[in-house]
Amino acid sequence: MTLPLAIAMDGLIYASWLFIIAAGLTLIYGVMRILNLAHGSFYALGAYAAASAVAWYFTTGSPPLLSFLLLAACAVGMGVVAGLAIERGILRLVYGRDEVVMILVTYGVLLILEDVIKLIWGVNPYYAYQPYTLLGRTRIENLSLANYDLALVGLAALLALLLGLLLHRTRWGKLLQVVIFDRELGAAMGIDVARVFTTTFVLGAILGALAGAMTAPSLSVAPGIGIEVIVLAFAVVVIGGLGSVTGALVGALMVGLARASAVHLYPELELFVIYAVMGLVLAFRPEGLFAPPAARKI
């Protein structure tokens, strides 16, 4: 009984983490048609900012529970700064180019940010374990789970709900849907597409940074974490269908459960299984599970 439960819980925790990253990636792609490789850098920036801020915060002796607010604040701050700088400074210059060229542009940005991070924070790992241990652990049967991880699941669920409401129940969401469906039509109807782009990109960047900030307490923040993460987020988004938030949720659950099963049953297959799921989905539904098929243009 313990093994299935362990797989389910580990899978769920991993999936929540994946969803927060993938949601930003898929949102940006859906609206802007940019597969943003630099999303991994947002994740890394969030993680670094959070780790150094939390480490500093606990030396001041302030109330420890407020450190969670600090984590979120770091994510938002980093997301806004980095998102605005990249969208305004670089992406603006290349709008309208081919989607594949956009991958290359964001690949360049990813490389640049990797070194910028090293220049700011150095190459030694950062630890910010305090918020993680602060919440204690829960026992379910004979399984001990960190409450922090469970809170992460809650956060992911909350974000999924909020994103759903934002996209389907608000005015801004409706405008966004129009831009996703047909950018030119949206512009013709008087939607300020440039502003929608900027807002979306910053929102996506905040989500990426949030994922980083929230994971910072549970691991050592070291160079290269962004590069590792981006291909995982990629797999999730591709499985669910590029541009679909629901897809990202389903993709995250699939990848999370697949990886947790592999880790518990055949640890050798841990990485393999993620991309195998992606390969299988792509082989049968090239555009992913939840993306509408595109018309073939002559």
Next chain:
Amino acid sequence: MSQGSEAVAAPVGAHRSIHHWGEWWLVAWGVLALAATPFVTGFWLYLFTIAAAKALVVLGLLLLMRTGLVSFGQGLYYAVGAYTVGMLGQLAGVQELGLLLGGALLLGGVTGAIIGALLCRYRGIFFAMFSLAVSMILYGVLVKMEVLGSTDGFNVVSPAMGGWQPEGDLGNRLLFAVAMVLVFGAALVARRYRYAPIGRYCEGVKENELRVEYLGVAARQVVWVTYLGAALLAATGGAITALATGHVGPEMAYWTTSGEFVFIALLGGTGHVAAALLGAVLFEVIYTFAFELSPYTWQLILGSALLLIILFLPEGLWSLPARLGRWVRS
């Protein structure tokens, strides 16, 4: 997908005269490179051998790019070629250079044919991502394989020719010569391929696939053959790298390695096969010196260069002389 349409519009005959010129240039440079074998100093010997290996991979990438496909997974075949050489040496005790290269080609070809059959249905961004996924699968397998040294990889035997095993410097020089023959030979073949009917279809697939189909050509077959060619070239490049460095590791299949190849392709430009050679040499030189001078800003330099090229030189460095010429005349 509307760049480079002038190449398709030009009649076939228009290229004839330049055609032969270009080939003789390549042959001349190849002979020059071979003749330089005894005179190149140790450090440059290694650098040029690695550059040639990477140029082989990039040549394949150029063929794909001319079909409108960017593969973010050429590292897969690079690693397959390298690991084949490594495993043949370590596990089967093979040292003969011809056999090692042949083995790499065979395994690279088989993997390329199978994966190509899957991938030839995809275009644009999906092709890029699917190719990345497949190479990451191999990475995932290699990292977890204790027999193959897991994340550390393992050492490669030094090759022999006809039973004779050249030692140290002489061995390096021989490998350099082999790499030069291979890379210039491959460049010539790639050039021929480009101007052959199938190469023209490649450009057609990039411009408008449906119309190519209407003309009675199976676009998927064209893509499959091109993909297979790129896989063979990448496997050869991987084999040369393994022999030159004497070591193989799973990072050869990691997506950043594949990204590096795409970078070299863009650096040189997709307009000419020699651009791959130029791009690879330039990349290795910058890499070596930038990495020595400041290891923490190497990626910064790389990323900035990539952005600058995309913004200001979309056809790569190869187009720089022509651009300058136009600028001077006007």
